[in-house]
Amino acid sequence: MTDLEKSMESMITVFNKYAHDGKNGKALTKKELRKLIETELPNFLKSQKNPNTVDHIMKDLDQNKDDELDFEEFMPFIAGLTMACEKYCSMSQKCKKMSID
Amino acid sequence: MTDLEKSMESMITVFNKYAHDGKNGKALTKKELRKLIETELPNFLKSQKNPNTVDHIMKDLDQNKDDELDFEEFMPFIAGLTMACEKYCSMSQKCKKMSID
Numbered sequence: 001m002t003d004l005e006k007s008m009e010s011m012i013t014v015f016n017k018y019a020h021d022g023k024n025g026k027a028l029t030k031k032e033l034r035k036l037i038e039t040e041l042p043n044f045l046k047s048q049k050n051p052n053t054v055d056h057i058m059k060d061l062d063q064n065k066d067d068e069l070d071f072e073e074f075m076p077f078i079a080g081l082t083m084a085c086e087k088y089c090s091m092s093q094k095c096k097k098m099s100i101d
Numbered sequence: 102m103t104d105l106e107k108s109m110e111s112m113i114t115v116f117n118k119y120a121h122d123g124k125n126g127k128a129l130t131k132k133e134l135r136k137l138i139e140t141e142l143p144n145f146l147k148s149q150k151n152p153n154t155v156d157h158i159m160k161d162l163d164q165n166k167d168d169e170l171d172f173e174e175f176m177p178f179i180a181g182l183t184m185a186c187e188k189y190c191s192m193s194q195k196c197k198k199m200s201i202d
Contacts, residue, residue, distance in 0.1 A: 002143070039103070041103070072187075083173050
């Protein structure tokens with residue numbers, strides 16, 4: 001398996017670790033989502049000032065409003081976070097380069 | 102680092118491995134995208150009947166039509182593939198369960 005394939009598999013594995021068996025397959029309740037974030041993304045919540053962050057995330061992601069997140073509703077959260085990380089990393093590299101030049 | 106954080110970092114690392122330094126930061130040309138897919142997702146292209154798959158992917162992802170994919174244009178491709186994999190895995194598990202019952 002390549003690194004990219006391992007990453008893709010790992011995201012599914014992590015989701016399934018916290019999700020329960022819902023009517024239409026694996027899904028996260030808000031409580032399970034909070035547990036996943038606190039355990040798998042420990043720095044994320046600490047960096048958030050708003051104590052209701054998980055509520056807002058759940059509301060934004062829960063497209064069909066069934067109070068659960070299936071994987072298709074969950075994945076955009078990880079994609080968004082990854083894009084934010086990449087943006088932050090590339091900007092801080094630019095700053096480092098400018099301070100060296 | 103948790104498994105989820107490693108996955109997120111790994112997707113950024115893989116992208117940067119194939120991307121060049123474009124005007125607005127790291128970006129993939131179609132050629133670089135093809136190289137990434139052939140190397141990091143070897144089974145994906147083999148499973149595609151259409152020889153122009155990479156052209157279609159590029160066209161779909163290149164939102165600003167600059168013939169390059171920045172990370173924000175690339176990430177939805179990985180998210181989509183991961184969702185397709187998760188759906189395939191959960192359906193094949195359901196089939197296994199039905200055949201056992």
